[in-house]
Amino acid sequence: MRFLQQHLLLLVSVLSLNQGTTAQKAPGNFYPFDSVAGSIAVEDENSTYVGLSRPFVFFGRLYHQLYVNNNGHLSFIQPSTDFIPHPPPSYRGEDIIAPLWTDIDISPNGVISYKEYTEGVVLANATRDINLYFPDLSFTATWVFVATWHRVAYFLQPGTESSFQVVLISDGYLSFVLMNYEDVAPTADLVLAGYDTVNSARYFVIPDSSDGNSIPNLKNSSNVNVPGRWVFRVDSEQETVVGLRIRVTSYSDLTESGNILFIREKVKQELVDRGLPSMELKVRRVEKTTP
Ligand SMILES: *[C@@H]1O[C@H](CO)[C@@H](O)[C@H](O)[C@H]1NC(C)=O
Numbered sequence: 001m002r003f004l005q006q007h008l009l010l011l012v013s014v015l016s017l018n019q020g021t022t023a024q025k026a027p028g029n030f031y032p033f034d035s036v037a038g039s040i041a042v043e044d045e046n047s048t049y050v051g052l053s054r055p056f057v058f059f060g061r062l063y064h065q066l067y068v069n070n071n072g073h074l075s076f077i078q079p080s081t082d083f084i085p086h087p088p089p090s091y092r093g094e095d096i097i098a099p100l101w102t103d104i105d106i107s108p109n110g111v112i113s114y115k116e117y118t119e120g121v122v123l124a125n126a127t128r129d130i131n132l133y134f135p136d137l138s139f140t141a142t143w144v145f146v147a148t149w150h151r152v153a154y155f156l157q158p159g160t161e162s163s164f165q166v167v168l169i170s171d172g173y174l175s176f177v178l179m180n181y182e183d184v185a186p187t188a189d190l191v192l193a194g195y196d197t198v199n200s201a202r203y204f205v206i207p208d209s210s211d212g213n214s215i216p217n218l219k220n221s222s223n224v225n226v227p228g229r230w231v232f233r234v235d236s237e238q239e240t241v242v243g244l245r246i247r248v249t250s251y252s253d254l255t256e257s258g259n260i261l262f263i264r265e266k267v268k269q270e271l272v273d274r275g276l277p278s279m280e281l282k283v284r285r286v287e288k289t290t291p
């Protein structure tokens with residue numbers, strides 16, 4: 001009984017200590033975060049279940065819950081203590097959103113917190129941001145979920161501090177993922193930032209994020225022209241029809257499907273290398289033109 005009382009007292013004092021640091025100004029382009037609400041346990045290899053007040057659509061699958069996992073990722077079906085990233089395409093059976101997947105241990109320093117919003121300024125700001133990045137959608141956010149890893153340490157590297165955030169934004173139909181980065185420490189451990197899906201039907205790896213020496217650059221890179229921010233639309237398959245003119249030097253017969261398949265894979269790889277998400281490419285028509 002005495003032990004239990006001491007234990008409770010300790011917990012209370014830790015919480016009130018944290019309370020003093022709430023309402024801190026979000027650094028850089030971070031969405032607001034809280035160092036108490038939804039803080040996850042100060043332990044290695046941990047994972048927190050979050051029941052969502054609105055479902056989140058991720059590439060056609062509807063989720064009513066997610067797990068904020070210590071090691072820099074969100075999963076949906078089950079908690080994950082995976083600290084070694086599986087580089088996409090991993091062809092695994094689950095969806096994962098990983099702002100920075102690596103071996104994180106917040107026992108020496110760092111706070112992981114999350115918060116859901118269904119009203120207020122955060123929704124207005126998310127609406128503004130998404131309309132800025134996707135001007136054709138007339139989007140109005142009705143739900144925002146923010147998970148923040150604030151000044152967290154890497155496992156066995158106490159004192160390292162990395163800050164990053166993943167923001168899920170939805171109107172019930174369309175959904176988006178924002179990843180925000182502040183100072184990110186380099187590490188010799190395996191790292192990865194991006195997302196992967198069931199059987200890797202869709203995936204994305206932020207360029208340079210799979211090398212622990214390059215990850216400090218996450219603070220500076222972007223696909224929306226905002227340093228330290230990456231944004232993805234993730235509700236469903238979107239089909240875009242594009243025309244592409246390429247010069248081939250070694251195929252005489254492009255009506256042969258094997259040849260077309262080969263070229264399609266090359267084009268796909270080229271697009272991914274240039275920072276577009278992996279996608280299914282279908283060839284609609286091939287036309288021969290004179291150079
Ligand atoms: C996660 O933290 C909770 C709360 O401290 C604890 O009960 C649970 O055992 C931990 N889980 C793991 C896998 O460490």
Ligand SMILES: *[C@@H]1O[C@H](CO)[C@@H](O)[C@H](O)[C@H]1NC(C)=O
Pocket residue numbers: 031032121122125
């Ligand atoms: C909303 O955006 C404005 C302008 O960028 C910013 O000053 C403000 O802090 C943001 N508020 C919240 C709650 O995110």
Ligand SMILES: *[C@@H]1O[C@H](CO)[C@@H](O)[C@H](O)[C@H]1NC(C)=O
Pocket residue numbers: 216217219220
């Ligand atoms: C990021 O940009 C800032 C300002 O331009 C620069 O000082 C810094 O060296 C850059 N950091 C990295 C890791 O590229």
